[in-house]
Amino acid sequence: MTRKPRKRLIGQQRLEEVLDIVLQEEVEEVEELEDEDEELEEAPAVPPSRFEPLPCPAPEESNGVEQRPVRVYADGIYDLFHFGHARSLEQAKKLFPNTYLLVGCCSDALTHKYKGKTVMYEAERYESLRHCKWVDEVIPDAPWVISQEFLDKHQIDYVAHDALPYADASGAGKDVYDFVKKAGRFKETKRTDGVSTSDLIMRIIKDYNEYVMRNLARGYTRKELGVSYVKEKQLRVNMGISKLRQKVKEQQDRVGRKLDIVARRAGLHQGEWVENADRWVSGFLEKFEESCHFMEKAIKMQLQKGLLRPQLKKQRPNKLLTNREPSSFITKKTATSMA
Structure with missing residues (x-):
């Protein structure tokens, strides 16, 4: 009668040992698989879409003028310089077989007055343009509206920009490129959909808390x-x-x-x-x-x-002073006079 419980105990112990062994093996196997998954997750994320090269216009003839390259001018703010900017400059550069591309960039004072605050300072925006391989020359402190005097000063043959009308915030006209369009010296470039400075700023604002925590962890102060x-x-x-x-x-x-x-x-x-x-x-x-x-x-x-x-500590002395009645304040002079 006493052997049956022992057999049951021995059987339970063996079952527990088997389960422990199996569990340990499976845990190790699962941990190995999880390590592999973590390594795969650390790989860079694939972009959501592929940006195909924009069709550049076929190079135009330079009207028999071969002694100098065709001088093409493009302008903008170029804040947070991105590949959408670079692709528009590439199109401008490839307008003619021999193109000298001048790029004008407006100053901080002019941009803040007519468009709004920028993320990058003017010197940073100028330097970003200088490092673009399509740009031959950067014109700092470019005018908001192009004039004939400006075209003559820099010997500009054509102005390149997208065809959308840009309202002149300075009040000089409805389109800042109206003058060159009427003169037949405007060349159209295409915008890149899905990327703009405003889009980049919106991404940062959307995940603002995460970026703040990341920078705090990297040593930036809250101030x-x-x-x-x-x-x-x-x-x-x-x-x-x-x-x-x-x-x-x-x-x-x-x-x-x-x-x-x-x-x-x-x-x-x-x-x-x-x-x-x-x-x-x-x-x-x-x-x-x-x-x-x-x-x-x-x-x-x-x-x-x-x-x-801390706020309550600051408010407490003020409350004590305001709650006291004037009669409670008795000076030495009033006390002697009363006596």
């Missing part, structure tokens, strides 16, 4: 980033909680895969095992997420208390 003390603390708390939730989600997927592997190796009924495992894991995660929620609220409350405490 350099223009972030208040309260905003910095809120960002750090929110980013920490987001990382914690992401870890919980990854752990949930990892545990589910490992339990499924153990069930298959142990020969257990897969449906029953998975159902129980899901219930166990879900119950644990519900409790864990509930704790995270309470922890998040507690952290925010402590943060608010810490921020309000």
Whole structure:
């Protein structure tokens, strides 16, 4: 009668040993696969679309003038210089077999007055253009509206730009290129869809918090980033909680895969095992997420208390002074006169 329990204990121990061995093997295998997945994820992301080369216009004849190259002028702000700018300059450069491309760039004062604030300073924008291989000469402090005097000064034969009318914010006309269009000295270039300085700025604004946290982690101070003390603390708390939730989600997927592997190796009924495992894991995660929620609220409350405490200290002396009645202030002079 006493041997049966021993046999059962021995059988259970062997089963547990087998399960431990199988679990250890599968855990190692899963970790190896996860390491491979992480290596693949670290590879650079594939761009969402491929930008095909824009069709450049067929080079035009230079009207028999071979003693000098055709001087073509293009202008703009060129803030956050990107490949859309470079592609438009490439088209301008390839208008004629022998083209000398001059590129005018407006100053900060002129741009801020008529268009708005730029990200890059004028010197940075000039230097960006100088490093573009299609540009032969950069004209700094270019005029907002082209005049005949400007064309004659730089011996410009043609002006290259896209054909969209650009309203003259200075009030001189409805289109800054109207003068050269009427004179027959305008050459059209095509814009690149999907990229512009405004689009790049919008991407940064959309993920503003992430970029702020990245720069704080790299050593920038909140003053350099223009972030208040309260905003910095809120960002750090929110980013920490987001990382914690992401870890919980990854752990949930990892545990589910490992339990499924153990069930298959142990020969257990897969449906029953998975159902129980899901219930166990879900119950644990519900409790864990509930704790995270309470922890998040507690952290925010402590943060608010810490921020309000200095303000209350500053306000307390002022309240004491305003709440006192005038009769309570008795000087030595009034006391002696009363006596």
